[in-house]
Amino acid sequence: NFGYYPEKGGITLVISTHLNKIVKFNELNQTVTVEAGMMGPAFEEALNNAPELYGVKHKFTCGHFPQSFEYSSVGGWFITLSSGQQSSYYGDAGDLVLGVEMISPSGDIITKEYPATATGPKVLDIIKGSEGIYGIVVELTWKIYRHKPENRQYFGFIFPNWDAAVNASREITQGEFGMPAVFRISDPEETHHGLKLYGIENTIFDKLMTIRGYKSMERCLFLGSADGEKQFTKNIKSKVKRICKKYGAMNLTSFPVKKWEPGRYKDPYLREDIMDYGIVIDTLETGVSWDNLHEVHQQCRAFVKSRPDTICLTHASHFYAQGTNLYFIFIIKENDIKAYTDFQEGLLDTIQKSGGSLSHHHGVGRMISKWMPEHLGENQINVLRALKKHFDPNNIMNPGKQLING
Amino acid sequence: NFGYYPEKGGITLVISTHLNKIVKFNELNQTVTVEAGMMGPAFEEALNNAPELYGVKHKFTCGHFPQSFEYSSVGGWFITLSSGQQSSYYGDAGDLVLGVEMISPSGDIITKEYPATATGPKVLDIIKGSEGIYGIVVELTWKIYRHKPENRQYFGFIFPNWDAAVNASREITQGEFGMPAVFRISDPEETHHGLKLYGIENTIFDKLMTIRGYKSMERCLFLGSADGEKQFTKNIKSKVKRICKKYGAMNLTSFPVKKWEPGRYKDPYLREDIMDYGIVIDTLETGVSWDNLHEVHQQCRAFVKSRPDTICLTHASHFYAQGTNLYFIFIIKENDIKAYTDFQEGLLDTIQKSGGSLSHHHGVGRMISKWMPEHLGENQINVLRALKKHFDPNNIMNPGKQLING
Structure with a gap:
């Protein structure tokens, strides 16, 4: 059933076998x-x-x-x-x-x-x-x-710290010269792992970063590319370069993003293998405005890190003039399902309290539905309930998802 | 009451006097x-x-x-x-x-x-x-x-005909080099009047157009500007120029758009004065896809022109990669209100039948509400009715608008 769990019985409709043209x-x-x-x-x-x-x-x-x-x-x-x-x-x-x-x-x-x-x-x-x-x-x-891959421009930079990476990103999104396509900044802990993963460790870039004072667990990686018309993408690259330099970044060329690109769908593959060893890799993510990005990031990291021996990687990868998303990848050792879901719920509570959206792009489904009434407020939930009742008066369409009690 | 007519009695709420900060x-x-x-x-x-x-x-x-x-x-x-x-x-x-x-x-x-x-x-x-x-x-x-008016670029072109103007506009919107801000093409009849209105008649441009074979009542005017970062706006102007040239246009420089700009809110002022002479200037407008633009334009013009001594000016002025709007300005001699509303309804019927949207940006209000059920279909109207009933069960908020019978 394609990983789908029909909680209240009924049937799972798989349309990818026939409705696929x-x-x-x-x-x-x-x-x-x-x-x-x-x-x-x-x-x-x-x-x-x-x-x-x-x-x-x-x-x-x-x-x-x-x-x-x-x-x-x-x-x-x-x-x-x-x-x-x-x-x-x-x-x-x-x-x-x-x-x-x-x-x-x-x-x-x-x-x-x-x-x-x-x-x-x-x-x-x-x-x-x-x-x-x-x-x-x-x-x-x-x-x-x-489809004009020949016009694509790639770029990569290392910032001295997270503040600089965030400020540069905001200036890029608000710069009105067009938006990069891939646009991704990693916080210090994700950068630490990313530099290994993308093969930058022990390269000439690694040595240069150290000499120039970009310190491990402070420095932040920025990967990007630009799509569109030829001069348009060139101008984006040139403006991005100028802004990154202004915020103290060092140019890493297109090397890291080209290392990242081929494996960009593969990261979750590892998750299943590692789970056999009692290690859970999971993610939660949120939409934030520029003015509450740091609050949400700090509170969520503090919550995850309050568990001993926990890895917490964060990146922002979807940008708008008004803000971005924060994507948390956490790696914890936990065999007990109840203890794990308690942890997950604690992080969702933290996202909610610190002012982030419950999800930037993973959706609601079953997992997040119980936070929805507090998140949107009773009056907005009632609008969604009225729509549900109109479209599906007998609650037969994907029951139990998004709205509690249909 | 700010021109507002509370059809079913009740009060008109004017919030611009107090809620204005x-x-x-x-x-x-x-x-x-x-x-x-x-x-x-x-x-x-x-x-x-x-x-x-x-x-x-x-x-x-x-x-x-x-x-x-x-x-x-x-x-x-x-x-x-x-x-x-x-x-x-x-x-x-x-x-x-x-x-x-x-x-x-x-x-x-x-x-x-x-x-x-x-x-x-x-x-x-x-x-x-x-x-x-x-x-x-x-x-x-x-x-x-x-706000960076110093980065603004202006441009203006004359095309040999409407087809060329439309094709160039489509290539611009789909070119992925960023969109012009003002972006406006006039059909031959509007161009005829526009060239007078923007002071191009009897200038050197006028002579050059005639010499080069851009014929009156065939040629089409294009006015544009670009906002944003400096190189971004320069690149838009340069790409627009290249595309216009490809479709046989002659460069009119920034002259016409700079003539148009100062009076751009004033056109409707004339309407009230002229009405005293039994002449009605009115507008209807529609959203169209690229693939039905010509059909809607031709059918609507044919309908308006079936009345003797009628002026019908058309422009497209809001562009998207998937299509644009068509804005019809018609000037007719009519003293009888019933005859006028019959004409107006006939044009709305024509928009509907030729496949245009009932409105691109004027909204529904009272005038268009009776076309809505056929336009959206009964099932979509029922969704809007369910929302109306949820928000306003006693039908006290702006009754009689958008949906017939609340």
Whole structure:
């Protein structure tokens, strides 16, 4: 059942076996209409090879590359509000969808595909992030981009500390010269591990960093790339360079991001193997504004680190002019499931109390639903409940998820 | 009552007299929290003079300049899904708001101000475009941009025909080098009048156009500007130039857009004066995809022109990679109100049948509400009705608007 657990019985609908094709290629509008079960790699491959497969003029890309890319579907990206690793340029999954068809107990919904319309609240927006509790999205119209890897620019820097990395990132996102695609800063502890993982340890860069006073467990890694038109990406690289220099960073060239790129979907693979040794690697993540980023980061780290022998890696990897996300990877030794879920719940409490969003792009599902009423407030939860009741009066669509008691 | 007509009795709430201030300036997040009744000019002036008024480092702009700018409020922009004349770069009003406070019969809603969050469908999105039928938005958090008029680039071109102007515009919006701010193409009839209005008639440009074979009632005017970082705006201008040349356009320099700019809020002023002579100037507008732009344009023009002695000017002025808007200005001689509304309804029917959206940025209100069920389909209207019933069970908030029968 694809890892899905139908808590209240019923059936699990797997649509990736049959609803998995591009049904319409509209090169003029730069959209494709795609069945919801099409998986990431097949979708991207079809777009990259569009001239041969669909007789169109250009090659395209979907622009959406979450870590789960290989094992996730286009419909899943949309319905859970997923973010790809190049989202700072391409947008989050919710931004990339122009229209949907959803089958629900209250009837079929087919939204119109206007680039913009002022005809009341948009039902498309209401379906975004509903995680299957209103109905089943069977088809989506996805905004595509020209595939021009030859224009891509890569860059990498090391900052003296986290403050400098955050301040430079904010200046980049607010600089109005266009956004990098991959845009990722690691805190000191993640940088410590990242430098090993990306093969920088014991290189000439490592020696230079030490000589120039970038200290281990203080310094912070920044990886980035830019997509788009040729001069546009060159200008981004040049502006990023200037800003990083201003905040005391040393240029690491494209070396680390090119080391990171090939393994970017593979990190979770390790998780299953290590679990056999009683070691848990897990993640929680949150959306933050610039003005509460440090508060959330410090409180969450303090909570995780209050356990002895715990590793806590943090990065920010999805940027907006108003803020970013914080992604916590923690590695703890724990065999007891109850003790582990207590720890996890403690971290969610800490995110909530420190002012972060409950999730930036992992969604709600079952795990986070009980925090929702306090997070959004009773009045907003009642709006979501009213929608649930309208779409699915008998609570048969993905029951028990997102909203407690349907 | 500010031109507002409370159809079913009750009261008109004018909030611009008291709820009209910026209550919080957050330079770090690049947002301001503003009361809903603050009017356009006061808002923009406060942001332009932010260092003196709020003790912040930089000058800012709201990025939103609809034609109604002088007589419209920040809350109004948001709740009606307004678009400004520089929206192709800054985004539409719905994109520019990060959070709201709304008072409704079912309770107060205060949405969180995360740049992104994956915690279910967003109540902020549900309120967008609701035109006051759910409750009263009293406060908004608005995304602001750095005010750098010194970086602005202007450009203007004349195309041999409408097809060329549309194709060039599509290539610009899909070119991934950043979007122009002002971005406006006029069809042949609007170009004919525009060349007079912007003082191009009888200039050296006029002679050159004629010599080079750009024929009156065929040629099409393109006005544009670019905002943002210095190299970014220069690159946009250079790419726009190259694309326009490719489609046979002649460069008119910055002359016409600089003529257009000072009067850009004034066009409707004329309307009231002329009405005394039995001449009606009115507008209808629609959102279109690239693949149905010509169909909608031709059918609507044919409908308007089927009346003798009618002027019909069309431009597209809000661009997206997937399409644009079409804005029809028609000038007809008509003293009879019934005959006029019949004409107006006929044009709305034509927009609907040819596949355009009922409105790109004028909203629904009373005038368009009866087309809504056919436009969105009964199932989507039922979603909006369920929301209305939830927020306002007694139908006391702006009754009779957007949805027929509440």
